[in-house]
Amino acid sequence: MKSVRCVVVAFVAAFASWGALPAVAADYQVRAFVEPAGRITDTQTLRLVVEVQGDELVQVSVPQLPALDNLRIVGGPSTSQSSVFNFDGTTSRRLTTQQLIYTLLPGGPGPAEIPPIDVRVGSEVRRTEALRFEVEPGASGRPQPSPESAPARGSDDDVPVFVGARLGSKEVWVGEPVDADVTLYTATRVTDLRLVEEPSFTNFWVEDAKPDAVAESYRTTIDGKVYNAYPIVRKVLVPTTPGSFNLKPYGVQIQVSRSTGDAFRDFFANAGARNVVRRTEPLQLVVKPLPEERRPEDFSGAVGSFTLDAVADRASARVNDAVALRATLEGTGFLKSAPVPALQATPDLKVFEPKITESSELRSGKLHSRKTWEWIVVPLTPGELRLPALRYPVFDPATASYEVLEGEPLVLTVERGEAVADESIARGDVRLERRDINFIKLLRGPLLDRKPRVHQRAWYVALLVLPAALGPVIVLAGRRHAHYRRDHGLARARRARARARRRLQAASHLAARSQDGSFHEDVARALVDYLADRFDRAPSGLTYDVADDLLASRGVSAEVRRRLRTCLETCDFARYVSTPDDPQRREQIYRESSAVVDEIEKALS
Numbered sequence: 001m002k003s004v005r006c007v008v009v010a011f012v013a014a015f016a017s018w019g020a021l022p023a024v025a026a027d028y029q030v031r032a033f034v035e036p037a038g039r040i041t042d043t044q045t046l047r048l049v050v051e052v053q054g055d056e057l058v059q060v061s062v063p064q065l066p067a068l069d070n071l072r073i074v075g076g077p078s079t080s081q082s083s084v085f086n087f088d089g090t091t092s093r094r095l096t097t098q099q100l101i102y103t104l105l106p107g108g109p110g111p112a113e114i115p116p117i118d119v120r121v122g123s124e125v126r127r128t129e130a131l132r133f134e135v136e137p138g139a140s141g142r143p144q145p146s147p148e149s150a151p152a153r154g155s156d157d158d159v160p161v162f163v164g165a166r167l168g169s170k171e172v173w174v175g176e177p178v179d180a181d182v183t184l185y186t187a188t189r190v191t192d193l194r195l196v197e198e199p200s201f202t203n204f205w206v207e208d209a210k211p212d213a214v215a216e217s218y219r220t221t222i223d224g225k226v227y228n229a230y231p232i233v234r235k236v237l238v239p240t241t242p243g244s245f246n247l248k249p250y251g252v253q254i255q256v257s258r259s260t261g262d263a264f265r266d267f268f269a270n271a272g273a274r275n276v277v278r279r280t281e282p283l284q285l286v287v288k289p290l291p292e293e294r295r296p297e298d299f300s301g302a303v304g305s306f307t308l309d310a311v312a313d314r315a316s317a318r319v320n321d322a323v324a325l326r327a328t329l330e331g332t333g334f335l336k337s338a339p340v341p342a343l344q345a346t347p348d349l350k351v352f353e354p355k356i357t358e359s360s361e362l363r364s365g366k367l368h369s370r371k372t373w374e375w376i377v378v379p380l381t382p383g384e385l386r387l388p389a390l391r392y393p394v395f396d397p398a399t400a401s402y403e404v405l406e407g408e409p410l411v412l413t414v415e416r417g418e419a420v421a422d423e424s425i426a427r428g429d430v431r432l433e434r435r436d437i438n439f440i441k442l443l444r445g446p447l448l449d450r451k452p453r454v455h456q457r458a459w460y461v462a463l464l465v466l467p468a469a470l471g472p473v474i475v476l477a478g479r480r481h482a483h484y485r486r487d488h489g490l491a492r493a494r495r496a497r498a499r500a501r502r503r504l505q506a507a508s509h510l511a512a513r514s515q516d517g518s519f520h521e522d523v524a525r526a527l528v529d530y531l532a533d534r535f536d537r538a539p540s541g542l543t544y545d546v547a548d549d550l551l552a553s554r555g556v557s558a559e560v561r562r563r564l565r566t567c568l569e570t571c572d573f574a575r576y577v578s579t580p581d582d583p584q585r586r587e588q589i590y591r592e593s594s595a596v597v598d599e600i601e602k603a604l605s
Contacts, residue, residue: 028054030119032128034104042109043138043277045074045253048102050119050128053095057081058122060098068104069113070135074196074253075103078545105196105251105277109137138277160187160225163232163252165280168365173288174242175303176397177334177367179209182233182250182280187225189257191273192573193232197251205238205334209362236367238334242289249279294402296393298342303395304333304369310390310407319382319417325375327390327407335360335369341390343375348385350378379414386411496533500526500597508590519586523593524571527564530597534604544568556603564596 034040035047052060065073080099106112114131161184168179184193211231218229233250257273290303306329313324327341335358345351354373361368379385390407454460507522525539528547532539535550544565551561570589 028052028058028121028126030121030126030128032114032117032131034114034131034133039136040106040112040133041136041138042106043279044106045275045277046071046104046106048076048104048114050077050100050102050117052098052119052121052126054121055094055096057083057096057098059120060100061120062100062117063120065102065117066115068115070107070110071104071112071114072107072196073102074105076100076543077102077541078543079549105253106135109135111135159256159274159276160227161185161190161254161256161276161278163250163278163280165247165250165283167247167283167285170284171286171288172239173303173395173397173400174239174290175301175334175395177207177236177238177304178285179362179365179367180233180235180237180247180283181211181231182252184213184230184232184252184254185220185222185227186230186254186256187227190254191257192255194253194572195233195250196253196277197249197279199248199250201235201237201247203239203241203243203245205240205337207236207238207336207360207367209234209236234362236334236362237285239285239287242287245285245287247283247285249282251277251279253277290395291400296402296404298391299393299395299402300339302329302333302335302338302392303397304331304335305396305398306331306333306335306392306394306405308390308392308405308407310410312387312410312412315411316413316415317379318415319379321379321417323377323379323412325377325387325410326372327374328370328372329392329405330370332366332368333394334367335371338371340373341392343388343390346388348379348381348383349387350380352376352378379412382414382416384411385414492533492536496530497597497601499533500530501594503529504590504594504597508586520571520574520589523589524568527568527571527593527597530600534600551600551603554604556600560596560599560603563592564600567593567596 030050030052032048032050035049036044040046050060050062052058062077077100080101081096083094083096112133112135116130117128119126119128164183164185166181166183172178184190211234213230213232216231220227220229232252239245253275254277255273255275308327308329310325310327313326317323325343329335329338340354340356343351343354352375354375356371356373358369358371360370377387387410389409392405393402394405395402503526504523507519507526510519510522528539528542531537531542531547531550537550547568548561548565551564552558567589
């Protein structure tokens with residue numbers, strides 16, 4: 001019996017020591033590395049992986065990445081966790097691996113460096129080693145195949161897809177609009193794309209003219225290979241200063257699907273998907289200054305080929321009647337900054353500030369604009385009134401000369417009005433009324449005070465009692481406010497749903513009034529900000545995977561998480577690939593986003 005007891009005691013002691021081993025021998029290894037590990041080009045995105053290995057799962061975070069050299073962060077961090085058990089006889093050790101993954105984009109060919117990264121592991125801070133590597137030039141712009149420099153099979157350079165940029169003209173005048181297009185050329189299936197680099201366009205007035213990628217697509221042959229072409233960006237640039245400008249290239253991250261050789265796998269899975277980056281070739285634009293010779297003194301900067309038309313809504317009117325005078329400037333050019341033509345009031349005419357309407361559209365690569373000013377003028381005297389002639393100086397790029405546009409002279413026949421007694425009254429003189437005294441009291445008898453005195457009125461008594469009644473309410477409100485100030489996360493979480501609904505409603509109302517295409521961006525921002533408020537986090541780090549992990553940790557169902565991700569992906573795709581405007585589709589996205597927020601609130605409450 002004694003020997004059996006000793007065996008049991010030894011077994012229990014061994015089991016206890018085996019369970020306590022990970023807590024005692026907790027040792028963590030921290031490192032950073034990039035993927036892929038081989039050749040790196042400026043046409044591919046990289047994965048920066050910060051990895052922590054140890055005996056236990058602990059809180060791992062990177063407070064802030066250091067300044068990267070020749071690299072830019074375009075996504076992340078996403079998280080990954082895994083565990084394995086190693087058995088050695090009677091002992092066992094658990095090895096956990098946690099990763100923070102960032103998506104990086106090289107800035108261009110040349111050396112790149114990732115300085116040491118401070119990683120917080122539990123309550124300690126560890127530092128990784130610096131990473132240095134060389135970025136090689138990849139495919140950019142139109143492909144230039146040659147037998148000597150053919151890309152290796154399987155590399156990003158051999159993917160038959162590229163982007164090209166084009167300017168409508170290489171030389172323009174200051175204020176002359178020029179269109180800029182970015183087109184995607186592909187000979188393979190593209191499943192997603194997004195802009196990762198865009199020029200700043202300083203010294204330019206920029207107007208977006210979003211193309212319809214599907215409706216305007218076409219097929220073209222380049223170097224004997226057939227490509228499908230999709231316009232993805234279209235802008236109208238109006239230079240404001242002269243000079244020679246080098247426009248930086250656009251960068252586009254493109255997800256392509258390539259065949260794996262297995263037809264069944266290609267059909268039912270996106271197994272061959274990969275991300276590549278393509279940049280357009282840099283463009284150069286020469287902007288010439290407007291000539292000083294023969295420039296009109298009242299020239300205001302309108303550049304283009306325009307016509308001026310001035311009309312009145314009637315040929316005759318009475319004194320003090322309102323008459324609409326409309327001037328329309330129309331033609332090829334940019335008119336958003338065009339000022340109001342000078343229309344001076346005269347002693348016989350009163351002029352009110354004009355109502356301004358304008359519109360513009362791109363036709364065959366030319367910006368066609370129309371701007372209308374409508375004044376309300378009031379004639380003050382009868383007779384034949386000649387309205388002031390309108391003149392508008394412009395610079396015509398086609399002839400490289402200034403031109404003064406003048407409207408047709410307008411004559412208005414003014415008849416005497418019924419309420420006008422003489423000419424002096426029409427000019428604004430004051431006339432005395434027949435009776436200039438109105439009696440305060442019309443009936444005889446003493447004056448009576450029909451209302452009680454101030455201190456006898458009910459509202460005065462209520463004001464005296466109100467401070468005592470509101471005292472407890474103010475104290476409770478102050479305590480509640482102080483509680484929220486101490487717990488900032490709780491305050492954000494309580495306000496999250498109301499703020500999200502207001503932002504979604506604002507996006508829906510704005511989309512109904514305008515067609516600027518910001519609806520999907522506003523909806524996506526409202527959903528991301530809602531999750532950031534609900535979990536007391538910064539919106540910048542909430543990727544799809546991070547949001548899914550946070551919701552899953554709080555017990556939100558997989559179906560609700562899938563619906564949220566679908567809403568975010570739909571909005572992100574619509575921001576970069578233009579499609580015909582569909583009010584019913586916008587309403588469906590708005591209702592689905594609101595329903596998803598309500599479902600998340602039910603699960604978290």
